[in-house]
Amino acid sequence: MxxxxxxxxxxxxxxxxxxxxxxxxxxxxxxxxxxxxxxxxxxxxxxxxxxxxxxxxxxxxxxxxxxxxxxxxxxxxxxxxxxxxxxxxxxxxTSPVPGNPQATIQKAQQIRAAALAPADPSAQDRAVAVAANAIEATARKELQEKTKEDETHPERPNEALSSRIDLFV
The missing domain is CATH 1.20.5 (Single alpha-helices involved in coiled-coils or other helix-helix interfaces)
Structure with missing residues (x-):
C-alpha cells in the first residue's frame, strides 16, 4: 500500500x-x-x-x-x-566694577562679545548681549557725570601743595 x-x-x-x-x-x-x-x-x-x-x-x-x-x-x-x-x-x-565706570564699560563689552561668540547665538545669548548694552550705557552715563563733575570742580593740586608747605614753614 x-x-x-x-x-x-x-x-x-x-x-x-x-x-x-x-x-x-x-x-x-x-x-x-x-x-x-x-x-x-x-x-x-x-x-x-x-x-x-x-x-x-x-x-x-x-x-x-x-x-x-x-x-x-x-x-x-x-x-x-x-x-x-x-x-x-x-x-x-555681569556685576559692574564699583567706582570705575571705564572698567565697567570694558567689562560690558567683553560680556557682549562672549554672549554673541557662538556661530548661532540663542535667544538667551541675545538677551545677555542686550543686558550688557544696558550695563555699558549706565556706565557711560556715570562716566559722563563724573567727567562733568571733574570739569566743574577741578582739583587744584598746587593749592593743596602750597597749603602743606605753609604748614611746615
Whole structure:
C-alpha cells in the first residue's frame, strides 16, 4: 500500500511555511528599520552634543576670564546607553566694577562679545548681549557725570601743595 499525501494537506503545509517566511522577513525588516532609526537618533544626538559643547566653549573662550566656573550641561541618554549633551550654559560675572565706570564699560563689552561668540547665538545669548548694552550705557552715563563733575570742580593740586608747605614753614 502506498500512502500519498492529500493535495490539501500539502498545500496547507506549503502555505504555512510561506507565512512563516513572510513573518520572519517582516520582523527582520522591522528590526532593520528600528536599528536604522536608533542609529539615526544616535547620530543626531552626537551632532547635537558636539554643537552644544562648541557653543558653550565659544562663550568661555570669548569671556576674557569673566566666566564663573566651566560650562554645565543637560544630558539625554541615547539608544546606545551613552549620555549626550543636549543643552548647556555658562555663568558669567555681569556685576559692574564699583567706582570705575571705564572698567565697567570694558567689562560690558567683553560680556557682549562672549554672549554673541557662538556661530548661532540663542535667544538667551541675545538677551545677555542686550543686558550688557544696558550695563555699558549706565556706565557711560556715570562716566559722563563724573567727567562733568571733574570739569566743574577741578582739583587744584598746587593749592593743596602750597597749603602743606605753609604748614611746615
Amino acid at each position: 502506498v500512502i500519498s499525501p492529500s493535495p490539501s494537506a500539502l498545500s496547507f503545509h506549503i502555505t504555512s511555511i510561506g507565512l512563516e517566511k513572510s513573518a520572519r522577513a517582516q520582523e527582520s525588516k522591522q528590526s532593520q528599520e528600528t536599528l536604522s532609526t536608533q542609529k539615526k537618533d544616535v547620530v543626531e544626538l552626537q551632532n547635537r552634543d558636539r554643537e552644544v559643547r562648541n557653543h558653550e566653549q565659544a562663550h568661555i573662550a570669548a569671556s576674557g576670564g569673566l566666566t564663573k566656573g566651566g560650562a554645565s550641561f543637560s544630558f539625554q541618554r541615547g539608544s546606545d546607553g551613552k549620555l549626550y549633551a543636549v543643552g548647556g550654559e555658562v555663568s558669567i560675572d
